[in-house]
Amino acid sequence: MMQALEQHLIDVRRSLHREPELSYEEFKTTDKLRTWLAKAHISVLDLPLPTGLIAQVGQSEGPVVAIRCDIDALPIEEQTGLPFASGIPGKMHACGHDFHTAVMLGAAMLLKAREAGLPGSVKILFQPAEETGHGAESVLASGGLDDVAAIFGLHNSPELPTGTFGTRTGPFTAGVDRFEISVEGIGAHAATPENGVDAIVTAAQIITTLQTIVSRQCGARETVVLSVTRINGGHTWNVLPERVELEGTVRTYNEEIRASMPEKMTRIIEGIAGAAGAKARLHWAPGPPATINDGVWADFSKEIAGQAGYEVHDIPPQMGGEDFALYLQQIPGAFVNIGTGPAYALHHPRFDVDEAALLPAARYFALLAERALVQLKEQA
Structure with missing residues (x-):
């Protein structure tokens, strides 16, 4: 099962990579997500979002947590030479949002497989327009996260080797x-x-x-x-x-x-x-404010990462920006880095990720969401 899921996530990532879409233009990406989620029998919330979506897995009773990825690409001409390189001139997934999307789709599928045992529900957020710094605003305005008690997000890191994980308490991005x-x-x-x-x-x-x-x-x-x-x-x-x-x-x-x-x-x-x-x-x-991780959930995310087999690092704050910060102003949670191996820097025309990091990251976020529900249930 895991081998088949890993290949599916690789195929998903490559499909998204071939057809990158810029902020607020992610219509085909959203349609693909709806198709993949429907095949996995995962429901999608009816929200006023032109692009992007929120899927949900779990029980109607109990706490709610959210895991988030971003789906937009950049106005960059790809120079990787990959067989699945962008087919759209001047557009590229040069920040790894295709990787993020495949990871969260995999997490959603894993959570669906053990849905009956979840002590609550998980919302899987596929967010548009992160690169503008304002995509999170439309998601918050939709009301789709109003009942969420904790939220977690990721970014791939070419500075961290595959198999490593990093986060910190307090300021994460500027x-x-x-x-x-x-x-x-x-x-x-x-x-x-x-x-x-x-x-x-x-x-x-x-x-x-x-x-x-x-x-x-x-x-x-x-x-x-x-x-x-x-x-x-x-x-x-x-x-x-x-x-x-x-x-x-x-x-x-x-x-x-x-x-x-x-x-x-x-x-x-x-x-x-x-x-x-x-x-x-x-x-x-x-633009977006600083991303400030909640100390409790940052420590929790590191603990679960260790249990999932990652080499865990407490990393220094970064001067890059991230509109996940807007969620953390309203919902406690944590933003984390997943190592994707040595590569060109983010936003470089030759940027790529190690696809061996896909399945472990999907398994981690499924486990993180499930354990967060258990913790919230115990605290209730």
Whole structure:
């Protein structure tokens, strides 16, 4: 049985990998999931979700736990050369969400096989649009998780060898915010800069001065990253442009610091621009907050991982982002990493996972959900 299930999960993962879909476009992916779940006689909740879904296994009486994966892909041209590589130009499962989806489908099938003995029910969440940082919002708004007492999610980790597991209590991933800065100067010939206001020099001063927020306005023990990642200005070699655009991101685990960043940045941006005779404006695009694992459930997830045969690690916090954080603001739970072997980094066009990690991860999440139900039942 397990050999057949493992092959099925490999086939599922490869089917998803061949036909990646971007955030909010996961219609074919959702249809495939409905088909696979129906064949396994697993019910799907009727919810107002255009893409993605929540399946349910278990008893109508008793506690409810949820396990979650994400299903969307990235706008990346695949360069793996795999026989099941993406057939959609410019789209790829470069973050392993195909792996996540296959894992949770396998967990759902294993839970279905022992449904009669479950002391409650498990909701299996196949979430859309994680890459936007806002997909979890639509799931929470649907009401599909209103009765959930504990929730667990995963991400594959190319930094961890296959057979290893990692999580931690407290901050797991950082809050992720994006910003854009527009700098308006006065164009002029490069030979006569005194006739204009140099938007490029102004933007350069803004970039360097923004770094003093981290070094001089945040505590030395705080973890804060402010990165300018895009500069766009000018069209030719001998003209000072009127406009320069900057874009970047801020990452931190501290919600108080996160909330203060727009004001701190605006002071610097407007002050430097004003001193130069230019104008500048900040546009702030908030993303998901920091993922904060509940200590009890993080320890519980590590205990079950050890029982499932994983080599368990207490890993350091990560500066990447994850909208699973939104669930943990409302429902206690834990986010974990499953090792998928040495590989190219997440979001790399040659990224791949070790498929030998599929079945063990499916078995782990089925066991985790079942044991969590038992614990919640005993506490009731």
